[in-house]
Amino acid sequence: MLTATQKKTAEALVNIFETGEVLGDYGQVTLIVGDTGHLTFGRSQTTLGSGNLNELMQRYCAKSGARFGTRLASYLPRFVARDLKLDNEFKLHNLLRASADDNVMRDTQDTFFDETYWQPAAQTAERLKIMSPLGVAVVYDSFVHGSWKLMSNRTTQQIGDISSVNEQKWIAAYVATRRAWLAENTRADLRATVYRMDTFQRLIDQGYWGLELPLVVRGHEISSVTLSATPRGCYDGPQPGTRSLALQSPLQRGLDVRLLQLGLSDRGVDIKADGIFGQTSQQLIKEYQSTHSLPVTGVADVALIAQLVA
Numbered sequence: 001m002l003t004a005t006q007k008k009t010a011e012a013l014v015n016i017f018e019t020g021e022v023l024g025d026y027g028q029v030t031l032i033v034g035d036t037g038h039l040t041f042g043r044s045q046t047t048l049g050s051g052n053l054n055e056l057m058q059r060y061c062a063k064s065g066a067r068f069g070t071r072l073a074s075y076l077p078r079f080v081a082r083d084l085k086l087d088n089e090f091k092l093h094n095l096l097r098a099s100a101d102d103n104v105m106r107d108t109q110d111t112f113f114d115e116t117y118w119q120p121a122a123q124t125a126e127r128l129k130i131m132s133p134l135g136v137a138v139v140y141d142s143f144v145h146g147s148w149k150l151m152s153n154r155t156t157q158q159i160g161d162i163s164s165v166n167e168q169k170w171i172a173a174y175v176a177t178r179r180a181w182l183a184e185n186t187r188a189d190l191r192a193t194v195y196r197m198d199t200f201q202r203l204i205d206q207g208y209w210g211l212e213l214p215l216v217v218r219g220h221e222i223s224s225v226t227l228s229a230t231p232r233g234c235y236d237g238p239q240p241g242t243r244s245l246a247l248q249s250p251l252q253r254g255l256d257v258r259l260l261q262l263g264l265s266d267r268g269v270d271i272k273a274d275g276i277f278g279q280t281s282q283q284l285i286k287e288y289q290s291t292h293s294l295p296v297t298g299v300a301d302v303a304l305i306a307q308l309v310a
Helices: 004-019 052-062 069-073 076-080 084-088 090-099 103-127 133-145 148-159 167-183 195-205 255-266 279-291 302-309
Strands: 215-217 220-222
Touching (some): 004 195, 004 215, 004 220, 052 076, 103 133, 133 148, 133 167, 255 279, 255 302
8 A cells, every 4th residue: 555655646747747737737727639528627637528527516616615616606507518618618717727726626626536536546556466656656647547448458468467477567568558559549639648658667767666755757846845835826815905916027926816817807808817917917907997997007906906806
């Protein structure tokens, strides 16, 4: 059985593959051309097409204290129907991004992804006598990425099952088999993910079967420090109205910026609610001020923030 740190490290590997973040990007919204999953969201990138995004949203909206639950609830029938028009509902996308600032959403995602991906992967690994942290991480990655059963069957057909060889030899063969399948896949989006197997191959070559820390994976540090940090891009403050927002250096970031951007999005403004007040935010504030007969300063003062966040 893996220790808590080994489990977090295995999850971090897949988080890096999925969202480019050690702890995952809880607010990441992704659309990839040709991806049958369509609208994809969250730490481990769950999809509209699979129905899992609906399950995640149902859980979140049912939670007491869900900050964005009421607003997201209006979309639930469309999540149930797997309405592909949601791919282009940019107001929804901004709402999903903003929901990552809510620790209720983050906790919901952690529980959901653990139940949906980690636990089935860990149980499968245990049944097959895959005991090493690296081996379990390989299994977990395929449960998240897809086609575990196809690739494991193909590997066993080629070299035999784990009991007839050994775990390390079987995992290495599985990684090679899966890499070849990805590299030759008819789907361009899958061909582009061969780096996942290349990463595992490097860890195998270096003998990191125990996933000993620290590790550097695709330029990201996995260590006790990064595993215990606040997820990047999630904001707990400042609260709206506690400061004016303007273009500065360094750029202002935070919950108040995100909610200001979300308020603009709700009013039909084409803006990405990323929580960073950059040049685009300044320009769009100027346009909003101009169309509402306000002084065109590009600065969101307390009064304007209150109006947009209300």
